[in-house]
Amino acid sequence: MMSGHDPHKGLHSDQGAIAGEHPGRAANPVIKVNDVAWLEFDKPDLARAEAFAHAFGFVTAARSADELQLRGSYAGAPCVVIRRGPRSRFAGVAFTAADSQDVLRLADTTGVNAARLPESLGGVGIDLSDPSGMRVRVVSGVHTLPALGDQPAPTFNWGNDVQRTNATQRPPRAPATVQRLGHVVLQSTKYRQCLDWYLHHLGLIVSDFKYFEGQRERGPTMSFIRCDRGSEPADHHTLAMTLGPTNRYVHSAYQVSDVDALAAGGEHLRDQGYDRSWGIGRHVEGSQIFDYWRDPDGFLVEHFTDGDRFDATLEPGWSPMTASGLAQWGPPVTKDFMGISLSRASLVEMRSMVSALRADNEFDLTRLRGLLKVART
Template identity: 60%
Template structure:
């Protein structure tokens, strides 16, 4: 059963000093763990069709593959395949490509691909979604293997794949560049008579971690992934004062049984527009992340938000915009959960997005003046004008409250 904790209460001490030290109170009670209340979403499906094991890759379309390749190298990827029409990049841990970018007239996110446990699960999923036209097919020779391609309720193209060609690992476990820096702390001397030096260079991405998607049909999309892919929720978030209406964001992990998996492989959030929000890529540690950020800054790239540490997932993060405006994240030291943990519940606030670090920026929150904000405003008007989605006036007011929090 989920653990249910009573709402935390402020102490007289906090009230006494709230005015004098207001800047110290934005994270008060931030780390209180609260479980589900009776009747709330359980965060998992009792009888899923299959259980995906990980995120395989993400697919994008962009008009300028040369400029895209340059940024991705600066970000820390290694190109593994490039033609006039397609670009693949990988992390140092090998496996499958992290990103597949195809040439197209406009920049857009095409969709994610997930790993099935085996070919039988690919077939099982195709049979379950055959009414939607799902069929097992061979993947391109540049990838290998088989897959099934479907559309989720938000319209995202989603692939589930198996037996893809495995890319070689680019570093060995004992490679100094793939290991965490040795630190002298906690009374343990690990670096006697040696200095600590970190080169300002690309961060050397190890692997793809997660993708975040926004949808105006949040509950429907969430339940679709839980049922068809066997994923389970690690944390729910709700708009302050609107918990009775249910969650508006979920951090979702793969169910690998007693083998821990990333706190979230997929995150879904309610919003007026169905769109990509960001994707995240693991690096080895804080030094690598920070030095890689300095390198990106020196190359003229735009930092959206960072460096800080998240609450849900606990990752150390650093967010950047690529040349086409897509948000991408370096992260390190994320949580890993097995399938025994029940979902946590927390209010969504801007200040609650991080444990430490600078305040969430207008760019990260999507309220920086520009084309993205204009698209979001147009989406608000469209969603409010139709009743075939979950984004109504009360939800809009909740979202505005989050942005001001």
């Protein structure tokens, strides 16, 4: 590391990787994506989805009878694309390539044809599937939505550094303006295969590895993965992946301006009758101040602010996966967030453990014991 300072040391990780462990990046990736572009969902009730989206802080970018595009205040593509479907499901993730040549290079390597995207999005893209079957779209040249007005930044008095005089602090109890999509977290029964696939095909690099306690010799079971932009800092993680008994969406995160916007926006969501899953707190990996909510279709979404940015010089940190290690401060992690509450989704997850143990994947009995231990540590 060029600075000589290891931010992992003494904070949340061991002394980096042990000889022979996963390096956290591919030696010769096909391309290097710049960022996550948007997420795609199918939902049967677009009006209900739009109502929650507005309370959460999105703005409608486009709306038809069968499609809803939601955006943040920053210039760029929509954050979320929701299409009408018979059931609620996560349909895939799109990443932004550096240019159209990278899309063609990826098409040539994978043998999958690139194609023009729908006119509502513009540009070109290629649709791939990761080893767990998740659809991964890589795009270039999509329409750029103009920037919108953002929430005014509050003026803070920091101890004796007084910046606000004869004026009060009154953050509005209103939706927190979503600025942009920050990251998505996915679970896979083929975690290691998926990890290597994303590093090789998209040029992503690992910021932090997590492993089940007592099982480090078997390799990591979760990774926080960022874009490789060289000397330009990128979010600590744009994608996070974890091993589990099903292939599924876990949550997605959307940046807001500051902690007042996040907290007051949460009060607005609560006033509207929506359910907080966990928060407010500050994470360890990524350092974000977070607040998690369930949308009406059961999807977990996060407001965050003040996240870490790393350039390409930082090597991965390594640490055990524990429930108590998810936050530096905040309320205890909830059963809902951990997926062990008595909900339909958690019951499906529990039943899937049996079928996963019988299938040809990375989720075996030892891994199951490690996963069950996480919630108790």
